[in-house]
Amino acid sequence: MDTPDVEAYLNRVGMPAASTPDDPTLIELHERHLMTVPFENLDFHYGTSIALGQAALEKVVLRWRGGTCRELNGSTFADLLRALGYPVTLLASRVHGDGGPGTALGHTVIRVDGEVPWLVDVGFGRGSRYPLRMDLRTEQKDPHGTFILVEAPHGDLDLLCDGKPVYRIETRPRELEDFLPVLWWYQNSPDSPFVRHQFCSLVTDSGRVTLSGDVLIRTENGHRNKYWLKDEDEVRDAYRDYFNMTLDRLPPHPEAGVEGMLSAP
Numbered sequence: 001m002d003t004p005d006v007e008a009y010l011n012r013v014g015m016p017a018a019s020t021p022d023d024p025t026l027i028e029l030h031e032r033h034l035m036t037v038p039f040e041n042l043d044f045h046y047g048t049s050i051a052l053g054q055a056a057l058e059k060v061v062l063r064w065r066g067g068t069c070r071e072l073n074g075s076t077f078a079d080l081l082r083a084l085g086y087p088v089t090l091l092a093s094r095v096h097g098d099g100g101p102g103t104a105l106g107h108t109v110i111r112v113d114g115e116v117p118w119l120v121d122v123g124f125g126r127g128s129r130y131p132l133r134m135d136l137r138t139e140q141k142d143p144h145g146t147f148i149l150v151e152a153p154h155g156d157l158d159l160l161c162d163g164k165p166v167y168r169i170e171t172r173p174r175e176l177e178d179f180l181p182v183l184w185w186y187q188n189s190p191d192s193p194f195v196r197h198q199f200c201s202l203v204t205d206s207g208r209v210t211l212s213g214d215v216l217i218r219t220e221n222g223h224r225n226k227y228w229l230k231d232e233d234e235v236r237d238a239y240r241d242y243f244n245m246t247l248d249r250l251p252p253h254p255e256a257g258v259e260g261m262l263s264a265p
Contacts, residue, residue, distance in 0.1 A: 001083040005057060009080050012061045013037065021085035023114045030131050033077060033122045038066030038243045040200035045251035050187055052176060064244055066202075068194065069123030070183050074108040074176050077122050087113040090174045096158075096165035105174075105182045107167055119149070119159070119169070125201050125210075126166055132159075198251060202243055209242045211235070213253040216242075 001009075010017060013032040018025045037060060043050055050068070051059075052075040059065045060076050067076070074090060081088050089111040094101035110120040111134060118131040128142040132149065134157075140147045145161040152158040152168055159166045186192045201210040207219035214235055216227040229235050232250055239245040 001057070001079045005061070006080065006083050008061045009057070009076070012064070018084050021081075021114070023116070023118070025084075026081075026086065026112060026114055026118060026120070027130050029081075030120060030122060031129055033072075034129060034203040035205075036202075036244075037072065037122065038200050038202045038245070039068070039072070039123055039125055040066040040243075041068050041194045041198060042200060042247075042251045043067075044187060044192075044194045045198050046249075050183060064246075066200065066243070066245075067123065068186075069108045069121075070176075070179055072123035073110050073121060074123075074179060077120070078110055078176075081110070081112060081120075089113070090176060090178075091169055091171065092174050092178065093159075093167040093169040095167045101165075101168040103182060103185075105179055108174075108176075108179055109167075109169060124167075125199070125208075126161065128161075129203060198253075200239065200243055200245070211238050211242065 007017070013029065013036045015029055015032050018029065042065075050071065052070060056067060056071040056075040057079065060067060060071070066072070078088050078090060091109050091111055092105045093107040093109050094104060095107050096102065107124065109124075112118045112120050112131070117134040119134045120131045121127045127144070128140075128147050129144050130142055132140050132142070132147055134149065137149060137151070147166075148160050149157045149169075150160065155171050157169045157171060159169060186194045189195065198212050199210055200212075201208060204220075206221050208217075209219075210217040214229040216229060216238055218225050218227070229238060235250055236247065239247055
C-alpha cells in the first residue's frame with residue numbers, strides 16, 4: 001500500500017494522518033473503522049467474486065463499500081496497519097455456534113504486536129469496539145460487552161463476551177492464501193451462511209444498525225427494533241443514509257434474512 005492509498009484510506013475512516021504506530025493510534029483506528037466501513041456481504045448476493053488485495057482496497061476506499069473478514073481483516077485493514085508500521089500477523093479462528101466452534105479457518109482476525117499484543121477485528125458482527133489485549137486472561141470492559149480470552153485445547157484461545165463464546169482463535173501465524181479455499185466455499189456452497197443470509201451492518205455511537213433486504217434493524221442502548229421498508233426507494237435511501245453507500249442496483253432479497261447470522265451487540 002503506497003502513500004496515496006494510505007492517505008485515501010485514512011480519509012475514508014475520518015482519521016488524521018497517523019505519524020506514529022503506537023497503541024493509542026491503533027485503538028482509534030479500530031473504532032473509526034468499525035463506525036465508517038460496513039461489515040457486509042452484498043457481493044455474495046450480486047454473484048460477484050470476492051477479490052482481495054488492491055481490488056478490495058479499491059472497493060472499500062474508492063467505492064465506499066464494506067466487506068467481510070477476508071476483505072477487511074485479512075486484506076485491507078491488515079495492509080493499512082503494515083503500511084503504518086505495525087507488526088501484523090493474521091490468525092485463523094472458528095466462530096462459535098450452538099454446536100461449538102464452527103468451520104476451521106472460518107474467520108480471519110489480526111494480531112498486532114505493539115507495546116502489548118492486541119487482538120484486532122474490524123470484520124465481524126459481534127466483536128469489541130476496541131482492540132483487546134491478547135496477553136490478558138482477565139475481563140476487558142468494552143462498549144459492546146465484557147470480553148475475556150481463556151485458554152482452549154491445543155494452545156488455542158476462546159473469546160467470550162458476557163460469558164458467551166464468540167470464537168476460538170488459533171495462535172499460529174497464517175498467510176492470507178490459507179483462507180482462500182474457505183472463501184471459495186463461502187461463495188459457492190448453498191450451505192454457506194453468507195449465501196443464505198444477507199447483511200450490511202455498522203457500529204454506531206449507541207449500538208449498531210443493520211440492513212437485510214427490506215428489513216432495517218437498529219440497536220440502541222441495548223434495545224433492538226425492526227423496521228420494514230416499504231419499497232426499493234426506501235431501501236436505497238437506507239443504504240445511503242446509514243452506510244454512505246450509493247448502489248447502482250439492489251441485491252436480491254435474501255431467502256433467510258439476517259437472523260441467526262448476525263447478532264448485533
